[in-house]
Each structure stands twice: as structure tokens, then as C-alpha cells.
Amino acid sequence: MVKRFLILLVLVFFVIMLLPLVSDIQPQTELNPLAKKYVKDGPDELGSANLVTSVIVTYRGLDTLGEVAVLFIATAGVGFMLRRRKGSKTNPQKKRESSEILQTGTALLTPLIFLFGIYIFLHGHLTPGGGFQGGVVIASAILLSMLSFPQSEINHKILNAIESLSGVLYLVIGILGIYLAAGFLDNRILPLGDFGRLFSAGAIPVIYSLIGLKVGSELVGILDSMQRSDS
Amino acid sequence: MINGIIIVLGIIMIASAFMAIYMRSLLSSIIAAGVISLLASIIYLLLAAPDVAMTEAAIGSGLTTVVFLYAFNKVKGRGEDNHG
Amino acid sequence: MTLVSIIGFVLIIVGLWGMLTQNNIIKIIIGFSIIDTGIHLLIVSIGYIKGKTAPIIDSVLLKTDAVNQVVDPIPSALVLTAIVIGLAVTALMLVYAVNLYQRKQSLDINDFEELKW
């Protein structure tokens, strides 16, 4: 009973604290100055049609670097907690074979979903989408084939190689920006090109592809270590 | 029109939040938590943020539910009843 | 106070209530993910401007007139990265829950009383 009362007290305090913040949110009619600058100068400066992409990759590129680092640390934590004990057998219980319809459908669909993921992160500067979404789509394609072929194993060497190579290349491109352009993770190390084409917007497609590969391989790592059960 | 859709979606979302907390079966609460994310992605689309809608639809309702189900599969009842 | 921000606020409160009252660890993690969704809705609702379109400049939306026609891109960018981090953190918490279960064969938070005073 005392516990219930304390919980209610905590909630009431929380509501009193949060309510002024929420009631301050008024329906706006105009952009605030920072967003106005990004929207006005962004397309000419960076050449990217999707303004969210230009904010993520270049204007706030350092935040994205930190975010990728957090993702890497969380993946490493999952892999460390679920590491395979020495001497334990791999997959002792026998899993039920999936049906023929499912296997054929998976073999048809997995390459298509893979292609869709690559399309999403290559066109991140033109259409909605980008590295994070493309990586998630690739991870779900691999999840589909993991679910319908439960006996198969993922090659960890290739996964680690893709993940670390894309991370290193991302940093190298970021540092190249300091020497060849205005600052860290600046995309103008390559020519900006025609506005609205696939090969435009400088290094944004390259950076977003690297982020997509890194996010995709990290999420596959999380799903794979959760699927292997050694208990 | 948009306000009406958002009100209906919001009511369903809050109802499924209560379902996710108070369902007896753990599996049902995992599914209800996935429903919240799926409806949130529709709201993002109505709020003119298609990038966020794509991410939420793929991650919130897809991969998060799968991760929850893998964990549920590892802890579910071995002998005793752990569904509560 | 806009409509979507009210929904986000209620989801945060409901998730916190669930986290504080439930005993099952996985239920607590579900409450955490509800709070996550509520905060994302709250942030996105800050950037929305009524009657304007998504910040993507295509053939319909001209470069010169974009300032008067698009919504704020910054909250979208923030939430986009926050969602991906949320998945990784949820997975990490679930792995810890599985580890605790393997120690004591129980998911009840009241069974873990080593630090209780």
C-alpha cells in the first residue's frame, strides 16, 4: 500500500514537472531561424534534395558519428553477454524444418529485399530514406533467411570485415573533409554535380552507403547473437 | 480530417499501451507494444516526416518485436509457469 | 499544446506507470519502449507546421520557395537517430534480463534482493 502511494507521488511530481514543457508547445506558423537557414542555404550549399539527409550527414555529422559509436558499443555489449561458453555444444535441440513453400519464397524474396535496401541508402539524398533505413531493411532480409533456414550459419568473418571497414572509411572521409573542404565530415570533397541526380551532392551518397552497411551489419550481429541459443 | 484520424489513432495507441502493461500473457503484451509503434509510424506520416515513418515502421514494429520474441523464447516456462 | 504532443505525454505517463508498478522484468522493458515512442512523438510534434509538406525538394516543390512550404527538418533528424539507438539499447536490456533469468530462473524483480536494504 505504501509502495502504491509512493508510486502515485512520483507520477504526480513527474506530471507537474513535465506539464509546463508540453503546454509550451504551440502550433507554429513559421520556421525558427536555424531551420530557416538550413532550408534556405542547404540545397545550394550541399546539393542534397532531402533536407533531413543534409542535416544528419553534414550539418549534424558529428552527432551521427556519436550515434554510430553508441550503436557499436551496444552491439559489442550484446555479443559479449551472449558469448558462447567454451565446450558448450552448438544448437543441441533439433529445429523443425521449414516447409518448401517458405524456402522457395525466401529464395525469391531475399535478393529483392536486399536490392531494395541498397536502393534506399543510395537514394538517401533524393527520396525519403537513407543509411539507417537501408541498413534496417538489409537486416530484415537476412532475418527472413535466418528464420526460414534455421540450420544455416552466418559467416562472422565477412560480417566483422564489412562492419569495421565501413567504420574506418567513414572516419577517413570525415578527416579528408578537414583537409579538402571546410571541416570534419564536409561533403564537398567531391564535386556537387547537378541538383537532383543520383551522382550529386558530393560525398553524401558515399557516406550514407557506409553508414548503411555499418548499421546493417551491426543489427545482423545483434539478431544473430540473440538467435544462437546456448542455454 | 487529419485531426480526426490522429484522435482515433491516439485513442487506440493509449488503449494498447494499457493492454501492453496489464495483459496476463507476456506474448500479448509484446504484440501490443508492436501495435503502438506501427500506429506511431502512421502519425509520423501525417505529420510530414516520411523518413521517421519509414524508420519507425521497420524498426519499431519489425525488429524490436523480433528481439523481444527471441528474449521471450529464451525465458519462457521451463516447468513452472512464467507467463504471468 | 497540440494534439500529438498530448498523445506523446499520455504515453510517457502510462509507460512510467507500467515501469513502476509491474514486477516482471520484461514488462518493465516494454514500459521503457512505450516511453521511447512517447518521447519521439513529442519531439516530432514540435517541428510540425500545419499545412506544410515534407522537407524534400522535388519537382513540385521549388528550391526558391522552400522556406514557406516545408516543416522543420531538425526534429526529424534527431528522432531518426534516436529510434535506431532505442533498438540497440532495448536489445542490450533484454540480454541482461535473459542473463538474470539464467542466474535465478526467475523474472520477478522482487527475487533479486542482494542490494535490498
Added chain:
Amino acid sequence: MAVFGGIITFVGSIFLLLGALGIVRMPDVYNRMQAGTKATTLGILLFLAGIAIGHIECMCIFRILILILFIIFTNPISSHALARAAHHIGIPLTDKSVTDALAEDESEKEEAIS
């Protein structure tokens, strides 16, 4: 052309409504799944085709064809996997059903192995 597309879209939405009604009305899991899959697949196909015909000037017919292809691939496969999983964990059939072909098939396979 717009009127023709509108009619096709309307027929598609009627199929979707009937599918939703079938989910409420049918006696057991498998019947509900069949109503939910068959009616909604046809309904979504008609709906998308109606949009493609009604807005023929927007040049989105190829995208809609790709969408239709994906729905034809994924919808029956996912429903099949769901039904097989439901059968595997032992959800009973309704009393009025006559045969259970999957159970017969699996028992035959086990006999062949042993």
C-alpha cells in the same frame, strides 16, 4: 477513366470489408486466416489497380505493378507460415471440419522415417 478507376477501387474496398467481416465471423483460426488472406489479397490488388487506372497521368503504373507483384509473393507465403505454425503448436480445428490433411501428411512422413 477516373470514374472507371473509382468503381474498381470501390469494389476492392468492398472485398476488404468482407475480409474484415470474415475475421469476426469465422469459427476457428484457419478459417479466419483464409478469409483474412484471400479477401484482402484480392481487395488490395483491385484497390491498387483502381488507383493506377484513375490517375493514369501520374506515370506511377510501373511502381504499382511492382507493389502488386510483392503482394502476390508475400501475402500467401506469410499466411501459409502462420497457419503451419498454428497447426504445429496444436490449435484445434473446428468441430465441423472433415479432414486434416497436414496431420495425415506428417504422420505418413514419420512412418516413412521410422
